[in-house]
Each structure stands twice: as C-alpha cells, then as structure tokens.
Amino acid sequence: KQEVTQIPAALSVPEGENLVLNCSFTDSAIYNLQWFRQDPGKGLTSLLLIQSSQREQTSGRLNASLDKSSGRSTLYIAASQPGDSATYLCAVGSRGSGSRLTFGEGTQLTVNP
C-alpha cells in the first residue's frame, strides 16, 4: 500500500525567501506525481504534474523534481510571497483505469510580509 509523507508539516518564512517542500513515498512504481495548493476551506488547485518518466517540471516560480528510485519529490518555491501562503499537497498516482491518487497530509506554508 502506497504511503505518502510530507515534511515539514508546517513552515513559516519571511517574504522573499526561497524554500523547499519535501514529499516521500514508499512504492516507487508510480505513474505520476502531482503537487496541489489548497487555501483554507477551498478545493485543490493543481500546480505541477510530473510523469514517471520525467525528472522535473517548472511553472513560474515553482519547480518540482522527482526521484522515483529514492521515492522522493521536492517542490521548490522561489522568492516566496505572502500570497503563496496555503497548504501544499503532494499526491502520487498509481496505474489503473482512472488515476488513483494517494495524498500526503500536506505542508502548511505561511509567508510573512
């Protein structure tokens, strides 16, 4: 059974700092990995999708890497802003009809002005 762990559980940084969020998973036979952002009481916003054959994906100030062999992914946020404050969720997709995502518990990020 796939298990996904995110470290740290919470992070507070000053504005402008570069930061790294970590995600680890126990079964390396994944199909893809997706990073999401969730604002309080809201749904999930997809940030980046990395297919199992890829090593990284970039979107603006965000960069996500994937190392399947070690069961790890990182989300790098450059020049953080107060608007980046949210919970960041890592989800690992497994093979099958329809995607089965296994989620971590998330990292709650606060960027202070």
Next chain:
Amino acid sequence: ETGVTQTPRHLVMGMTNKKSLKCEQHLGHNAMYWYKQSAKKPLELMFVYSLEERVENNSVPSRFSPECPNSSHLFLHLHTLQPEDSALYLCASSQDRARKNGADEQFFGPGTRLTVL
C-alpha cells in the same frame, strides 16, 4: 461555468436525512472522482468512474452511493449518515487516456462542506 463545479457548497443534515451532492465538469474529461477530506487526515479516494463505469469504490460504506449518469456529471447520494461523516467532499476529473494506464492531471472542484448532526 468552467472547470469543475460542485453544489451545494455547504450542507447540514440530520442522521436520518437523505441528500445528494452534485458535481459537474466542463473540461471534456472522461474520468471523475469523489474524495473525502477530514480534519487532520489526508484526502481519501472514495470512488472512481472511468467512461461512466465505476472502477473503484475503496471499501466505502453503503450509506454513500455514487451515480455517474454521463461523463460530465457525478452525484453522491447520502443516507443515514453518521457525525463522523462530517467532512469536505471533493470532486475531481481527469482525462483517462487509455484506461490501461493511469490517467493524467486531476482537476478539483471547490468541495461541499458537509456537517452531520
């Protein structure tokens, strides 16, 4: 409407009530999902529909009954719920390209906040 929409956004119901949650996707996808998000727990996959056929139910109690009448609509019928069923229920959709492979990026709706009294 764009993306994935869910109604109602908030729902309070008694344990003996029957209610339904609705999800609609406007992305042309062929797979839809129900997830449950409880406080202090990771999102849990409840149901998967691919090409309107249920392919996963993840041992969800029978008091939750999904329905997928077409590729754009997904319902979750609720009856005789328990207080511990109070949670945020999220719907998602994706394009399941080949059915034999995992699907691609999932897009989520805003969720329905359910409170069971």
